[in-house]
Amino acid sequence: MLDWFDQHGRHDLPWQVRDNPYKVWVSEIMLQQTQVKTVLNYFDRFMQRFPTVETLAQASWDEVAPYWAGLGYYARARNLHKAAQQVVAQGGFPTTLDGWMALSGIGRSTAGALMSLGLQQYGVIMDGNVKRVLSRHQAIAGDSMSTPVIAQLWQLATQLTPKQRNADYTQAIMDLGATICTSKKPLCLYCPVGEDCKAYQQNRVLDFPQKKVAKATPEKQAFVIILENSETGQWLWQQRPSEGLWGGLYCLPIIEQPELAAFEARFSLTAASSMPMVKHSFTHFTWFLTPQVFEINTAQLEGLQQYFVASQWLDKQQAVDKGIPKAMLKVLGQS
DNA sequence: AATACGGGGTC
DNA sequence: GACCCAGTATT
Secondary structure, eight states: OHHHHHHHSOOOOTTOOSSOHHHHHHHHHHTTTSOHHHHHHHHHHHHHHSOSHHHHHHSOHHHHGGGTTTTSOTHHHHHHHHHHHHHHHHTSOOOSHHHHHTSTTOOHHHHHHIIIIITSSOOOOOOHHHHHHHHHHTTOOSBTTSHHHHHHHHHHHHHHOOSTTHHHHHHHHHHHHHHTSOSSSOOGGGOTTOTTOHHHHTTOGGGOSBOOOOOOOOEEEEEEEEEEOTTTOOEEEEEOOSSSTTTTOEEOOEEOHHHHHHHHHHHTOOOSEEOOOEEEEOSSOEEEEEEEEEEOOGGGHHHHHHHSTTEEEEOHHHHHHHOOOHHHHHHHHTO
C-alpha cells in the first residue's frame, strides 16, 4: 500500500500539509460526503478569507455563510464555526482522539483523520473509501451501513492501520478507494492488494459493499413567494432558521398550500403570475417549487416584512452575496 | 435503527 | 434516473 502510494497516490491536494491542523480540519469537514473535485472549488477561497482558527472564531455567521453557500450540508459550516470558537476558548487544538470528537461536527472518522493527517499521530478512519476497500478485500457480507458491519470494519481498519507512516497509510487507502477500488469500474489489475482481495478472487468485486435496497424518495410541493418592491426592484428574502434545511442561508419565502391561502387572505393578494415550476432533488426528497409573483403596493412593505420572520428587502446580487442555496439560483435564473 | 441533511460527479 | 461521495447529529 505504501509503495503504491509513493508512486501513484495523490500528493498535491491543497490540504496535504504537515504543519497546519486547521487546514486539514477545514478540508475534512468540507470533504464529508463531498467529492474532492467539488471541494477544490471552495477550499482556497475559504482559507484565504479565514486563514487561521482565530479568524474563523472571530467572524460572525453571516460572514461565514457566503463561503459555504452552494456546498451543501450547512450544519457542517455552523458546527465548524462553533468548534473554532471552542478551540480558541480552549487555547489550542485538541491532541487526542476524544478531544477532537468533543468538537461540534467531528465524529470518530474525522477525529481519526485529524490525529493522523493533522497531527501526524496514530489515527484510523472509516470513510466511504475505506468501507469499500475493506469490505471488498475481506468480502464482508451484510449491509455495510448496519451497526455490526460497521463495527467489524472499524475492527479490521484498526488492526490493519500501521503506526509507522500512519498518515501515508491513511492517505493511501483513501486514494486507493478513489482511484482504483472505485464504486463502478474498479481497476483491479492495477490494485496493489488485488492478489489477496477475497472479492477479486471470487470475481465478485461489484457485490461489495452490500447495501439495503433504497426506498423511493418522497415528493413534496411548495410555493416560492416573490414579492417585488416596484420602487427599488428588491425582493423580500428570508434568513432561514439555523436548524433544518438550508439553515442560516438566505432564501425566498417558501410556504405550502395552506399557508399560501392564509398569506393571500391576510394581505388581500392574489398571485399575478407564476413562473415555471422548479424541480429540486435532495437526498431525502424531491421538491416541486412553484414561484408565485405578487404585485404589491408600497403601503404593504412594512407589513410583509413583519409577516415573514427574519426577512429583509434585497436586490438579487445582495442576496447572492449573502449566500443562497442552489435551488434559489434556479429560481433566479428564470426571472 | 432510522432519518435529516445538499449538491454534484458519473455512468 | 440511480448511485455515490474524506459522515455527523438527532430522533
